[in-house]
Amino acid sequence: MTAQIISGTALSQQIRQEVSQRAAALTTQGKQPGLAVILVGENPASQVYVRNKVKACEDCGFYSILEKYDADLSEATLLAHIDRLNHDPKINGILVQLPLPAHINANKVIEAIAAEKDVDGFHISNAGLLMTGQPLFRPCTPYGVMKMLEAINYPVRGANAVVVGASNIVGKPQAMLLLQAGATVTICNSKTRDLGAHTRNADILVVATGKRNIVTADMVKPGAVVLDVGMNRDDDGKLCGDVDYANVKEVAGYITPVPGGVGPMTITMLLVNTIEAAERNL
Numbered sequence: 207m208t209a210q211i212i213s214g215t216a217l218s219q220q221i222r223q224e225v226s227q228r229a230a231a232l233t234t235q236g237k238q239p240g241l242a243v244i245l246v247g248e249n250p251a252s253q254v255y256v257r258n259k260v261k262a263c264e265d266c267g268f269y270s271i272l273e274k275y276d277a278d279l280s281e282a283t284l285l286a287h288i289d290r291l292n293h294d295p296k297i298n299g300i301l302v303q304l305p306l307p308a309h310i311n312a313n314k315v316i317e318a319i320a321a322e323k324d325v326d327g328f329h330i331s332n333a334g335l336l337m338t339g340q341p342l343f344r345p346c347t348p349y350g351v352m353k354m355l356e357a358i359n360y361p362v363r364g365a366n367a368v369v370v371g372a373s374n375i376v377g378k379p380q381a382m383l384l385l386q387a388g389a390t391v392t393i394c395n396s397k398t399r400d401l402g403a404h405t406r407n408a409d410i411l412v413v414a415t416g417k418r419n420i421v422t423a424d425m426v427k428p429g430a431v432v433l434d435v436g437m438n439r440d441d442d443g444k445l446c447g448d449v450d451y452a453n454v455k456e457v458a459g460y461i462t463p464v465p466g467g468v469g470p471m472t473i474t475m476l477l478v479n480t481i482e483a484a485e486r487n488l
C-alpha cells in the first residue's frame with residue numbers, strides 16, 4: 207500500500223483564502239489585522255522563517271512589521287520593545303522568533319508578551335488555558351497538524367496517538383490537542399526506551415524531534431497517519447523531515463511530505479491566530 211499524501215501546501219492555500227476574506231472584512235471596518243515579528247540575531251533558518259511569515263501576512267492583506275535586532279541586543283531593550291508593541295493598537299499579534307541568543311531568558315521574554323497578543327500560544331497563561339481545555343491560542347504547528355487530520359476526516363476520538371518529541375513548541379501542546387480531541391496519547395522523548403514499541407501502536411504518529419530518519423518503516427503500523435514536523439537537511443543538502451519518507455510511505459495510510467507538509471501549515475495557523483486576535487478586538 208502506498209500512503210495518501212496530505213499536502214500542507216494545498217490545505218494552506220484553501221485556509222489562507224478564507225483568512226484573506228476575513229482580513230478584508232476587518233480592514234473595511236478600519237481594523238486591519240496586524241502582526242509584529244521580532245528577530246534577534248542572524249540564525250539563517252530563523253531568517254527564512256520570519257521572512258516567510260511576514261510575506262504570508264502581506265499576501266493575506268495583513269499589516270505586518272518585522273523588527274530585526276543585532277545578536278547583542280540586551281534583554282531589557284527587547285522587553286521594552288515588547289512593551290511598546292503590547293500597547294500598539296495596530297498590532298494584534300506579537301511573535302518573537304525562537305531560539306533567542308543565550309544571554310536572553312526566553313521564558314521571561316515570552317511572559318512579557320500580552321497573553322491576548324501571544325499568537326504563538328507560548329505564554330504560560332495560554333499554555334495553562336490549553337491544558338485545562340479552554341484554549342485562547344493553539345500553538346501554530348500542533349494546530350496545523352490537527353487541521354490536517356480534520357482535512358482527511360480522521361476519527362481522532364478513541365485513536366492511539368503517539369507524539370515523538372516533548373518540546374513546549376510542538377510535542378507538549380500537540381499531545382494536549384490530541385487528548386482534547388479524544389485520542390489516547392503517548393508522549394515519547396529522547397530517553398524513551400524502545401521507541402518502536404510505542405510508535406508501532408500508533409494510529410496517529412506525530413514526529414517532532416529534529417532527528418532525520420528517527421522513524422523508519424518497521425516502526426510504523428500499517429495504515430497509520432504519519433505527520434512529520436521535522437525540518438532537516440539530507441547528505442545532499444535537500445530538505446527532509448524526521449521520518450524515512452520513501453520507505454514509510456509504503457506502510458502508512460497517510461503521510462505528510464517535507465517540504466510541503468506541516469511547514470506551510472505552521473505559518474497558516476499563525477495567520478488564523480492573528481485574525482482571531484483581531485476579531486476578538488472588535
Ligand code: GUN
Pocket residue numbers: 301302303304305326346347375472
Ligand atoms: N522557532 C521554531 N518554531 C517557532 C514558532 O512556531 N514560533 C516561534 N516564535 N519561534 C519558533
